[in-house]
Amino acid sequence: MINDKNNPEIVSGMTIQGFVVEQISVIEEMSVICYILKHEKTHARYCHVSNSDDENTFSVAFKTVPIDDTGVAHILEHTALCGSSKYPVRDPFFSMIRRSMKSFMNAFTASDWTMYPFSTQNRKDFYNLMDVYLDATFFPNLTELSFKQEGHRLEFENSGELTFKGVVYNEMKGAMSSPSQILGRGLMNALYPTTTYHFNSGGAPDKIPELTYDAFKAFHQRYYHPSNAFFYSYGNLPLVDHLAYINKAVLSKFNAIDPKTDVPTEPRWDCPKETRRYYPLSSHENPEKKSQVCLAWLLTGIEDAYMVLCFSLLDQILLGNSASPLRKALIESGLGSALSDSTGYDSELRDTMFACGLKDVRVQDADAIEKIIFDVFHDLVKNGIDKELIETAIHQMEFHHKEVTNHPYPYGLKLLLHSCGSWFHNNDPIRPLRIEKDLAKLHDDLATGPFFESLIDKYFIQNTHRVRYILEPDQNMHQKEEEKSQALLQDKTKQLTEKDIERIKKDTSALSDLQNAAEDLSCLPTLTVNDISPGIVTVNHSNDFSDAAISSYDQPTRGIVYLSAVQEMSILPEKHIMNIPLFSFVFTRIGTKDYDYVELARRIDRYTGSLGVSSLIRVPLNNNLLPMSFISLNTKCLKKNILPMFDILNSLYFRSDFSNIRRLKQLLLELKSALESNVVSSGHQYAVGVASRKWTLGRMLDERWHGLSQLKHLKTLTNDLSDKKLEMLAQDLYEMAQLIFSKDLMQLAVIGESDALEQIEQPMKGFQSQIPHSDKNAPLITGLDDSLTQTPRLEAWTTATKISFVAQSFPGVKRSHPDAPVISVISKLLKSLYLHKEIREKGGAYGAFATADLEEGLFHLISYRDPHIQRTLQTYANISEYFTKSEFKDSDIQEAIIQLCSDIDRPDTPASRAKKAFWRKLTGLTDEMRKEFKEKVLSVTRSQVIETAQKYMLDLKNKGTIGVVSNAQRIKRYNNQHKEKFEIHKI
Numbered sequence: 001m002i003n004d005k006n007n008p009e010i011v012s013g014m015t016i017q018g019f020v021v022e023q024i025s026v027i028e029e030m031s032v033i034c035y036i037l038k039h040e041k042t043h044a045r046y047c048h049v050s051n052s053d054d055e056n057t058f059s060v061a062f063k064t065v066p067i068d069d070t071g072v073a074h075i076l077e078h079t080a081l082c083g084s085s086k087y088p089v090r091d092p093f094f095s096m097i098r099r100s101m102k103s104f105m106n107a108f109t110a111s112d113w114t115m116y117p118f119s120t121q122n123r124k125d126f127y128n129l130m131d132v133y134l135d136a137t138f139f140p141n142l143t144e145l146s147f148k149q150e151g152h153r154l155e156f157e158n159s160g161e162l163t164f165k166g167v168v169y170n171e172m173k174g175a176m177s178s179p180s181q182i183l184g185r186g187l188m189n190a191l192y193p194t195t196t197y198h199f200n201s202g203g204a205p206d207k208i209p210e211l212t213y214d215a216f217k218a219f220h221q222r223y224y225h226p227s228n229a230f231f232y233s234y235g236n237l238p239l240v241d242h243l244a245y246i247n248k249a250v251l252s253k254f255n256a257i258d259p260k261t262d263v264p265t266e267p268r269w270d271c272p273k274e275t276r277r278y279y280p281l282s283s284h285e286n287p288e289k290k291s292q293v294c295l296a297w298l299l300t301g302i303e304d305a306y307m308v309l310c311f312s313l314l315d316q317i318l319l320g321n322s323a324s325p326l327r328k329a330l331i332e333s334g335l336g337s338a339l340s341d342s343t344g345y346d347s348e349l350r351d352t353m354f355a356c357g358l359k360d361v362r363v364q365d366a367d368a369i370e371k372i373i374f375d376v377f378h379d380l381v382k383n384g385i386d387k388e389l390i391e392t393a394i395h396q397m398e399f400h401h402k403e404v405t406n407h408p409y410p411y412g413l414k415l416l417l418h419s420c421g422s423w424f425h426n427n428d429p430i431r432p433l434r435i436e437k438d439l440a441k442l443h444d445d446l447a448t449g450p451f452f453e454s455l456i457d458k459y460f461i462q463n464t465h466r467v468r469y470i471l472e473p474d475q476n477m478h479q480k481e482e483e484k485s486q487a488l489l490q491d492k493t494k495q496l497t498e499k500d501i502e503r504i505k506k507d508t509s510a511l512s513d514l515q516n517a518a519e520d521l522s523c524l525p526t527l528t529v530n531d532i533s534p535g536i537v538t539v540n541h542s543n544d545f546s547d548a549a550i551s552s553y554d555q556p557t558r559g560i561v562y563l564s565a566v567q568e569m570s571i572l573p574e575k576h577i578m579n580i581p582l583f584s585f586v587f588t589r590i591g592t593k594d595y596d597y598v599e600l601a602r603r604i605d606r607y608t609g610s611l612g613v614s615s616l617i618r619v620p621l622n623n624n625l626l627p628m629s630f631i632s633l634n635t636k637c638l639k640k641n642i643l644p645m646f647d648i649l650n651s652l653y654f655r656s657d658f659s660n661i662r663r664l665k666q667l668l669l670e671l672k673s674a675l676e677s678n679v680v681s682s683g684h685q686y687a688v689g690v691a692s693r694k695w696t697l698g699r700m701l702d703e704r705w706h707g708l709s710q711l712k713h714l715k716t717l718t719n720d721l722s723d724k725k726l727e728m729l730a731q732d733l734y735e736m737a738q739l740i741f742s743k744d745l746m747q748l749a750v751i752g753e754s755d756a757l758e759q760i761e762q763p764m765k766g767f768q769s770q771i772p773h774s775d776k777n778a779p780l781i782t783g784l785d786d787s788l789t790q791t792p793r794l795e796a797w798t799t800a801t802k803i804s805f806v807a808q809s810f811p812g813v814k815r816s817h818p819d820a821p822v823i824s825v826i827s828k829l830l831k832s833l834y835l836h837k838e839i840r841e842k843g844g845a846y847g848a849f850a851t852a853d854l855e856e857g858l859f860h861l862i863s864y865r866d867p868h869i870q871r872t873l874q875t876y877a878n879i880s881e882y883f884t885k886s887e888f889k890d891s892d893i894q895e896a897i898i899q900l901c902s903d904i905d906r907p908d909t910p911a912s913r914a915k916k917a918f919w920r921k922l923t924g925l926t927d928e929m930r931k932e933f934k935e936k937v938l939s940v941t942r943s944q945v946i947e948t949a950q951k952y953m954l955d956l957k958n959k960g961t962i963g964v965v966s967n968a969q970r971i972k973r974y975n976n977q978h979k980e981k982f983e984i985h986k987i
């Protein structure tokens with residue numbers, strides 16, 4: 001008997017608000033009840049997942065299957081959010097972000113679907129957002145001007161030259177300079193020659209300008225229709241209210257059509273193929289070992305849920321950790337530094353695929369790499385897969401199925417993303433969530449003979465639908481593309497008639513008028529400050545362990561125990577400081593005296609959900625205390641695995657062994673490669689690192705550990721990988737282990753249900769008692785040279801990228817300062833009003849942020865994937881003028897307060913809630929301070945905002961430090977035009 005207290009009236013087979021309830025099922029191990037419904041009149045599909053979570057999620061999605069590279073689905077995703085019938089404002093989506101307590105709002109374009117999801121804990125907010133989302137998707141205005149703004153258009157630069165612009169155009173130009181994107185898109189293009197996956201659904205920059213407005217409108221008509229729509233909701237709100245809302249607002253206004261969006265299965269090949277593609281590499285890099293080689297196979301269709309589960313396990317068996325045979329063979333070959341991009345199993349497409357390979361390789365090693373891969377397969381088929389590898393893979397799957405996380409997406413959305421591939425291809429959306437039955441079937445299959453071995457034989461060795469993909473660097477690629485685009489523009493310029501020119505100029509001024517026009521947003525629904533509770537979520541630790549160095553938290557964690565061992569570091573010899581990130585990376589990966597790295601990796605996956613170490617800096621609330629530097633180990637396990645987990649920890653801490661220099665070399669290269677590939681995707685973080693490191697020791701150290709200085713350091717280290725050098729490095733790491741760990745500066749936190757907390761006490765105290773005692777306890781930071789200098793004020797780091805990241809840092813206030821609540825509200829106001837308009841809408845950057853760094857007492861302005869440098873800096877400089885003119889309304893301040901509170905009240909899982917409480921304890925942030933801060937935020941006034949902005953943001957033209965990540969030509973151009981020049985570093 002199903003007893004859902006959220007939806008007591010709903011039974012299978014009934015019709016409710018025009019929907020037939022087709023199926024109700026309980027998934028006990030996840031404590032959820034699932035409803036599958038279909039709308040009778042329009043054939044719209046609906047899936048609802050009911051449980052006690054108050055972070056409710058909603059999504060409407062459409063199958064979108066492009067047949068070209070113009071990015072039409074992606075441009076539509078953007079433009080649908082530029083005003084609709086009921087909400088005819090420029091940007092209802094961003095306007096709602098400002099007036100909502102959402103914990104998530106976004107839109108995604110995948111290869112064959114487009115999704116508009118959101119989450120919130122507030123019921124009023126839920127329906128506000130649902131209404132805006134439904135109107136945006138089913139009744140958008142899609143004006144030609146907004147198509148040009150989001151998609152593509154021609155514009156004359158100040159110099160008179162013609163140029164392409166458009167938000168998606170710029171976004172894809174940025175995205176398609178990254179090797180991982182080029183490889184990922186290229187693999188699909190190669191493996192699926194006849195279906196929609198052949199095309200770049202995001203848009204190829206050189207094809208985007210070919211999309212016409214008419215084709216764009218027609219795409220919406222056909223695809224954003226209820227008969228092609230999939231509605232989803234999750235949480236504790238009653239389903240019937242959702243159905244009523246949707247039926248009335250949308251579905252009652254449509255009749256069923258056949259959208260013809262089924263994706264056929266790809267016809268299989270008789271023999272394998274090879275593809276070669278190129279990516280841009282900057283001219284100062286040595287291109288020799290800069291290629292990627294990978295093999296990819298087309299596997300079974302997504303409808304076979306059991307096979308999808310088996311291939312996910314096989315992926316884990318082959319590649320999951322350093323003990324996994326395929327990963328091990330590839331990495332140990334020394335031919336490359338890391339697994340190639342796109343490596344792994346992709347189960348989202350109509351026909352699923354698997355890829356594996358190496359990056360940072362020589363092109364001529366392609367044959368050797370292919371041979372390694374096939375040798376592993378042949379060996380596994382011949383000699384069988386180690387049973388423990390299979391058990392480890394199953395453990396990982398069970399663990400992650402059990403664990404509730406809401407990062408990077410809310411849990412409700414995660415469930416949807418996990419099952420939507422199957423659902424959108426006409427299969428049961430609940431099936432991928434029920435793994436118990438499939439695992440039982442798997443145990444039977446494993447018992448009756450070589451199971452995974454025969455999958456390998458059939459789907460990898462014998463499977464001729466395979467591509468060998470080679471991605472090579474091209475150091476002239478940017479230049480060639482630039483020339484091509486210039487030639488195209490020149491061509492276009494020649495063909496322009498007087499009328500065309502007039503039209504372009506008219507569009508440009510219409511767009512700028514539109515962007516500058518003051519808008520009446522009163523049609524949009526909103527929360528008010530009164531809808532926000534002044535309270536905060538608090539978590540108390542229990543004192544079960546009667547030990548000041550152990551904090552325990554009794555939380556409902558579904559049988560999982562979380563453990564953090566947080567080691568504050570004291571003074572270290574200078575030579576070790578830069579190696580802290582390497583130490584953190586290597587510590588859990590190189591092996592111990594008990595277990596070599598392979599066995600260690602296997603144990604970690606066999607007995608824990610994950611185990612990792614990171615380095616970080618936190619600034620205590622007490623102004624008299626110095627910043628604290630930590631090495632923090634975090635792990636988690638099922639209750640039954642507490643003892644084996646401590647066995648791993650004891651081995652790591654007390655019997656460490658860094659002497660495997662071959663492994664050390666691999667890890668060094670792997671870490672360098674990871675940091676390197678971050679440059680294009682997270683360039684803004686590197687830029688703000690460069691800008692802010694000149695102000696405080698904490699930021700300086702953070703940049704040295706996690707910024708471009710660290711990348712440079714790793715590049716230097718990897719320049720000489722001789723045995724002698726590696727042995728010295730191993731010795732250094734060993735020394736560090738002796739110096740870093742000290743009982744006096746270690747804090748432990750454990751989170752779980754009470755019975756697990758009881759079980760963990762003895763092993764944890766045993767572990768703690770073995771940590772050595774040390775007399776040195778002056779914070780690490782005291783050993784650093786404290787002569788900070790703010791020069792050079794302008795610093796640029798260059799690499800092969802078409803876009804820039806521009807950051808500026810200047811002094812703000814710390815959390816304890818009376819201005820802190822106001823300056824935090826200002827950061828929200830700046831981001832959502834001023835920077836969004838000036839840098840994203842007018843400047844064409846993908847985004848811009850303003851952050852009040854209350855720990856360090858700094859303020860940062862940051863642009864993301866920005867086509868400009870000078871213009872952005874000028875925009876930053878004009879901030880004080882913006883506040884002097886005070887062109888914002890009282891409602892804008894209310895919205896900024898709502899956004900800040902939305903951050904403060906962000907929902908957490910039980911485990912992350914407790915972990916945050918633990919860190920607050922370490923930095924001295926009390927619940928009273930948090931409550932007072934929130935109360936002050938809720939009462940921030942307009943005059944406070946103006947006054948405080950004037951105090952901290954005057955004369956930003958000459959104040960603060962600037963960090964830019966960009967390409968060399970652009971910086972050179974800037975330096976030629978300006979008196980104050982960038983100091984240039986190469987990445």
Ligand SMILES: [Zn+2]
Pocket residue numbers: 074078168171
């Ligand atoms: Zn986009």
